[in-house]
Amino acid sequence: MPIIRCHHLHYRYPEGDNLLFENLAFEIREPGFHAIFGHSGTGKTTLARMIAGELGGFEGDLVIEGAKRVLYTHNMERLPGWADVGELLQVVTPAIARKQLDRLIETFGLQGCLRSRFARLSLGQKNRVNLARYLVQPFDMLIMDESLANVDETTRSSIVTEIKSIFPDRCFLYISHNMIEVSRYCREIVVIRSPKKQPQAVCLTGLDASSTDIVGPSAGLERVLLEIVHVT
Amino acid sequence: MLHNRMAQFLLLYGVALTGLLGLKYGLGLSDYIIPPFLEIYRTGLDVTPRYVAHVLNTLSIAILGHAISLVLAFAMGMLAAGKSAIAALVKTAAYHVQSYPIVAVAPIIFILLGDGLLSRLIISVLICYFPLLLTVMGVLSEPIEDIEHFYRMTGHISWGLQVRVRMFENIGNLTTVAVGSATMAMVGTIVSEFIASNAGIGYSIRVALYQSDMAKIIIALLWIGIATSLYLILVEWIGNLIHRRMAA
Numbered sequence: 001m002p003i004i005r006c007h008h009l010h011y012r013y014p015e016g017d018n019l020l021f022e023n024l025a026f027e028i029r030e031p032g033f034h035a036i037f038g039h040s041g042t043g044k045t046t047l048a049r050m051i052a053g054e055l056g057g058f059e060g061d062l063v064i065e066g067a068k069r070v071l072y073t074h075n076m077e078r079l080p081g082w083a084d085v086g087e088l089l090q091v092v093t094p095a096i097a098r099k100q101l102d103r104l105i106e107t108f109g110l111q112g113c114l115r116s117r118f119a120r121l122s123l124g125q126k127n128r129v130n131l132a133r134y135l136v137q138p139f140d141m142l143i144m145d146e147s148l149a150n151v152d153e154t155t156r157s158s159i160v161t162e163i164k165s166i167f168p169d170r171c172f173l174y175i176s177h178n179m180i181e182v183s184r185y186c187r188e189i190v191v192i193r194s195p196k197k198q199p200q201a202v203c204l205t206g207l208d209a210s211s212t213d214i215v216g217p218s219a220g221l222e223r224v225l226l227e228i229v230h231v232t
Numbered sequence: 233m234l235h236n237r238m239a240q241f242l243l244l245y246g247v248a249l250t251g252l253l254g255l256k257y258g259l260g261l262s263d264y265i266i267p268p269f270l271e272i273y274r275t276g277l278d279v280t281p282r283y284v285a286h287v288l289n290t291l292s293i294a295i296l297g298h299a300i301s302l303v304l305a306f307a308m309g310m311l312a313a314g315k316s317a318i319a320a321l322v323k324t325a326a327y328h329v330q331s332y333p334i335v336a337v338a339p340i341i342f343i344l345l346g347d348g349l350l351s352r353l354i355i356s357v358l359i360c361y362f363p364l365l366l367t368v369m370g371v372l373s374e375p376i377e378d379i380e381h382f383y384r385m386t387g388h389i390s391w392g393l394q395v396r397v398r399m400f401e402n403i404g405n406l407t408t409v410a411v412g413s414a415t416m417a418m419v420g421t422i423v424s425e426f427i428a429s430n431a432g433i434g435y436s437i438r439v440a441l442y443q444s445d446m447a448k449i450i451i452a453l454l455w456i457g458i459a460t461s462l463y464l465i466l467v468e469w470i471g472n473l474i475h476r477r478m479a480a
Contacts, residue, residue: 052385071385073385082396092383
C-alpha cells in the first residue's frame with residue numbers, strides 16, 4: 001500500500017488561467033527520506049500543502065494512506081517573540097520527546113541559541129530551530145519545504161543523516177533546490193515539471209545515503225544528477 | 233516627548249490666534265466678534281482658575297471613559313477574533329453601529345439619564361469605543377500565518393494563544409491606536425458637556441457661546457489643548473513602556 005497515491009491530479013489557482021497540475025501522477029511507496037524536486041514555480045509548495053491537507057479545490061485523487069498525521073513546515077515560519085527559543089521549544093515538546101529534543105539541539109548545533117529570542121537568530125539558526133520543534137511532534141509524515149535553506153552544507157548534511165537515523169520508520173518529503181543533496185540523501189525523487197511536459201511528475205531513485213561520508217563525486221551520484229537534469 | 237508635544241500645541245495655538253487677530257484687523261471686524269489681544273489676556277487671567285478646574289473635571293471623565301473603552305474594545309475584539317457565530321455577530325454589529333453618528337443619540341441618553349456624570353461618561357465611551365473596537369477587531373482577526381502555522385498544524389493552537397500572538401505582533405499598532413483614541417475620549421466628553429451637561433469645560437464653552445464671549449472660548453481652547461497634550465504624553469509613555477517590556 002503506497003503512502004501517497006496521486007493520480008490524475010488537476011489544479012489551477014483560483015485567480016489563474018493556466019493549469020498548474022495537469023494529470024499529475026506519482027506514488028511514494030514506503031517510509032524514508034524522499035524529495036519533491038523541480039524548478040521554481042512548478043508547484044512543489046502547492047503540492048506539499050495539498051498533501052498536508054492545507055489546500056483543496058483540486059480534481060483527481062490524492063490519497064494519503066500510510067500516514068495518519070502529516071505535518072508541513074516551511075522556511076518562513078517564526079517563533080513568537082515573548083520568550084527565548086529554549087523556553088518556546090520546551091513548551092511545545094511532549095514529555096516523551098524531551099530526550100529527543102536534547103539530541104536534536106546538539107545535532108543541529110542549537111545550544112548557543114536557546115537563550116536568545118527568535119528574531120535575533122541568523123536565518124540558518126531560525127530554520128534549524130523551526131525544524132527541531134516539528135521533529136519532536138508526533139507525526140507519520142513531515143514535509144520539509146526548504147527547511148534547511150540558509151544552513152551551511154556540512155551542517156545540512158549532518159542534519160539530514162541524523163534525521164534519517166532517528167526516524168527510519170517515518171516518511172519525509174524534502175523540498176529543496178539543492179540537486180546534489182537531493183540526489184545523495186533521498187530515496188525517491190519526485191521531479192515536478194511544467195504541465196506542458198507529460199508525464200508531469202517523473203519518479204527517480206536517489207542514492208539514499210545514510211552518512212556524510214560520500215564527499216566527492218561518484219558514478220552513482222553523477223547518474224542521478226544526470227537523470228534529474230535530463231527530466232527537468 | 234513632553235517638550236515636543238507641548239511646544240507643538242503652543243505653536244499651533246499661537247499661529248491660530250495670530251491668524252484670528254490678523255483676520256480681525258484685516259477685515260476690520262468689531263471687538264464684539266473677535267476681541268483684541270489685551271481683552272483675551274485679561275479674560276485669561278480672570279477665568280483661568282475656574283477653567284483649569286473645569287478642564288480637570290472633563291479630563292477625569294475622559295480618562296475614565298478612555299479606560300472603559302479600552303477594556304471593552306479589547307474584550308469584544310478578543311471575542312470577535314474567533315470564527316464562532318458570536319464572533320461573526322459581534323463583528324457585524326460593530327461595523328453597523330460604528331457607521332452611525334453616536335453624537336446623534338446623545339440627547340436620548342441625556343433624556344433617559346439626566347445631565348449628570350453618567351451621561352457624560354457614556355457618551356465619551358461611545359465616541360471613543362467604536363473606532364477603537366474596529367481597529368482591535370481588525371488586528372485580532374488577522375492571522376499571523378508564519379507563527380500560527382506551527383501551532384495549528386500540531387494541534388497546539390487555542391483561542392488564547394491566537395489572541396496572544398496577534399496582540400504581541402501588533403503591539404505597536406495597538407498602542408498607537410490606544411494613544412490616538414485618547415483624543416477621541418476628550419472630544420467625546422467635551423461634546424457631551426457641550427450638548428447638555430452642567431459641568432466641565434464643554435459646558436463652560438456653551439455658556440461662553442450663549443454670551444458670545446469669544447475671549448472665554450479662546451482661553452478654554454488653550455486649557456483644553458494643554459490638558460489633552462499632557463494626557464496624550466502620559467498615554468504615549470505608558471504605550472512605550474508596554475511596547476518595550478513586551479519586546480525585551
